[in-house]
Amino acid sequence: MVTATGRRLCWSSAVASGFESLGGREQSSSIHSVQIRTPRKMPYEIKHVFASLPQMERGVAKVIGGDPKGNNFVYTNGKCVIIRNIENPAIADIYTEHAHQVTVAKYAPSGFYIASGDITGKLRIWDTTQKEHLLKYEYQPFVGKIKDMSWTEDSKRIAVVGEGRETFGAVFLWDTGSSVGEIAGHNKVINSVDIKQTRPYRLVTGSDDNCAAFFEGPPFKFKFTLGDHSRFVNCVRFSPDGNRFATASADGQIFLYDGKTAEKICSLGNGKAHDGGIYAISWSADSTQLLSASGDKTAKIWDVAANSAVTTFGFGSDTLDQQLGCLWQKDYLLTVSLSGYINYLDKNNPDRPLRVVKGHNKSIQCITVHKNDGRSTIYTGSHDGHINYFDAETGENDTFSGKAHTNQVSSMAVDSSNELVTCSMDDTVRFTSIAENAYSPQNSIKLDVQPKSVAVGAGGYAVTVCIGQIVLLKDKKKVFAIDSLDFEPEAVAVHPCTGEVAVGGTDGNIHLYSIQGNTLKDEGKSLPVKGAITSLAYSNDGAFLAATDVNRCVTVFTVADGYAEKDRFYGHHAKVVCIAWSPDNEHFATGGMDMMVYVWTVSDSDTRIKMPGNIKIWSCIATPKPLKRMTHLPLGGSAIM
Structure with missing residues (x-):
């Protein structure tokens, strides 16, 4: 068929597909969708972000940060921090300003800022109220991987721990970086830290040296170690009311201590709480129950007063069903599997989650619509x-x-x-x-x-x-x-x-x-x-x-x-790496290593929509509808639409 302009047409139901990968370069596992409303005026808006899953590693706990306002939760993948709505996880946002792999992110108790740390020891504190996520402060508390962090309840002090070369932790003022104590008492990597959210402040850490350490302050000073565990201490958490704190270890045990004095109260389950190592724990808002996640492929809810497990959640028998992270926020109980899947638990039906959030946690290489x-x-x-x-x-x-x-x-x-x-x-x-x-x-x-x-x-x-x-x-x-x-x-x-x-x-x-x-x-x-x-x-x-x-x-x-x-x-x-045609055949989109996506008009090479993003590398593009929408893949484990 030939039109009046001489263009040979072939009607096809095929939709523009994705394109080849970037030969070994890290790319995204999240999907973004951009709504282009008026091509001549060049505006656009992000309609959807189909976020990546957490980046997981076998035998390593994954920290899931809760929102003090109860609306969102936060985790990391690659160089990105992912913020997802807890009620509707399809609503997501991505922070991409880290130069290196991000390992942990936590909301400030005020809810106005998030602190995120990476494998080099860089800590960035950035705004959550604006879509630009402007940087407020940046610090280097030590050189090495940051594994966990905690804020004081007034959002003025931050404790950071991890794999430092000369020190394994630091505690400082959020707005000046001035030290407000010393993290000491361990001779190996510190995996976890938490600060009591009521006064008088207390701080506790858990380490690969099989010990937890207790601090008083500020300024925070080391008081003594707690040597009840026989394996790595993976997670430590104070109850919201500050009356207790719990320590969880690779030895399968959870110990409870007095929040003010660190006097030992009990061992949950009067022995082993799980048959495998425990990687994460999270308290209920009323401080009466505790959620634990284990490598034995189960999660449990513990009644602290009764010292018993009231609910046990099973996830399957595959290695990827190991549970490496958890969060209890309002009525939502979340765990994270080694597969990266985020499980919404149902206390009334422990054998079947309410929902399982799936996706990619490795870089996306190709796409089609x-x-x-x-x-x-x-x-x-x-x-x-x-x-x-x-x-x-x-x-x-x-x-x-x-x-x-x-x-x-x-x-x-x-x-x-x-x-x-x-x-x-x-x-x-x-x-x-x-x-x-x-x-x-x-x-x-x-x-x-x-x-x-x-x-x-x-x-x-x-x-x-x-x-x-x-x-x-x-x-x-x-x-x-x-x-x-x-x-x-x-x-x-x-x-x-x-x-x-x-x-x-x-x-x-x-x-x-x-x-x-x-x-x-x-x-x-x-x-x-x-x-x-x-x-x-x-x-x-x-x-x-x-x-x-x-x-x-x-x-x-x-x-x-x-x-x-x-x-x-x-x-x-x-380098331009990918291309997709709009179904109207008048426009096409390209993505490049310059972190840009352009939408072009065939009849006018000067007409284009420039979409600079916070995204680092584009791997592929596809176009579901003429002019109005396209899907492209950036660095960090997500896709934008």
Whole structure:
């Protein structure tokens, strides 16, 4: 079909897909969705943030910070701090100003600030009331990983502990950094700290030296150690009323002490509280009960006065079901599994959580969007081989069931049969029904070499580019391969209806092929661009082909004119890594290593929407609807819409 302007159109139901990964660079596991309201005036707003899960490590406790106002909770992933609404965790915000991996974040009791610490010992205190999250103060209490922190109830003093080189902790005034005591008494890493929220102040720490330490102040001075545990002390917490504090250890025991004198009261359960190590504890607001999370894959609620477990929550038998963090905030009881899943516990049904918040906790490498029955679903593939699907409106998500890819998912697209086609560093291409959302072992095609990118066409065809090879697949079978290439392929796109195939190489050229039955024919034509190609995409009507390259340029070709160059688009200040077309075929979006996303107008290279974000690296983009919305992936474990 040819329009009055001579553009050859091919009507296709395909929606722009995600793109190849950034070869080993850390990327995001959260999803952001941006609402573009008036392209000519260039405004935009973030509509959704589909946040990443906490970044977990086996055998290491995860601190989940509570909101004193009871609305949110906070945790870390990579260089990001994630703030989520506790009633509706689909509502989220991301703080991305740390230069290094963030390990812990805690609200000030006032609720107006959050303090977050990283692996270098840098502590940042920043505003929570404004969307810009302006930095208030920054300190370096010691050099080394910060593992935990605590504020005094007036939000004026902060205690910080961790893996310092010369000291394992510090306590200081929040607005000047002046010391208000000394954290001493331990000869190994301090894992946990807490300050009594009533006067007179007391401070307690827990360490890898199997001891807890008790301090009085301010200025805080070491009084004595508590040596009741036989293994690492992972968590210490005062009750909200200050009358008691509890210590939890890798030895499976929880001890209770008097909050003012540190006199030992009892051992919960009169022995071992759990069959495995205990990583986190959290008190109820009325100080009568305690929630504990353990590596034995259970969590328990303890009646402190009765010294007994009143509820035991089971999570399964898999290693990933180990419980490494917990939070009791108002009526919400949360635990965090080794998988990163956030479990909302139901006291009335301890064998089944009220809800399980899922997502990615490793970097997302690729994305595609598919629309069915008026609803858009976002599909994402991550560095660890997991594939998730998100409802674009609600953020509700889950993972595909069955045996997944065993390595990074590098590229994905939805074909005309409503199957998700993915390629992975495990040297396979898989076809997965999006109706069933379950992997099928028989629909996995083993390749000779590692694939980099995959694209789908009409008639059951798919093309994947591998290291030194181009592979044609039809009806879920490998039917043809080209091995003797004089260039290294990096990206691929298939015309939505003609069978033309564009392959982008590191030689800075687009090489054209055509699908003819079960073979790929080299058309002997190449299209030069400004540098090594990073991604390719045909417009949805097949009228244009766009290419991004390492030299910050986007080049668009007109297909009907024999792939004549239409225009070049400049604006990025670093390598452009991904591209997606709007379904209106008049606009496309690009993401680059300069932390920018641009929306361009094909007919006017000077018209663009510049979306600088707080996000560090873009890995891929997809567009659910014309002009109004797109989904892109930044650093830190989340996605923006």
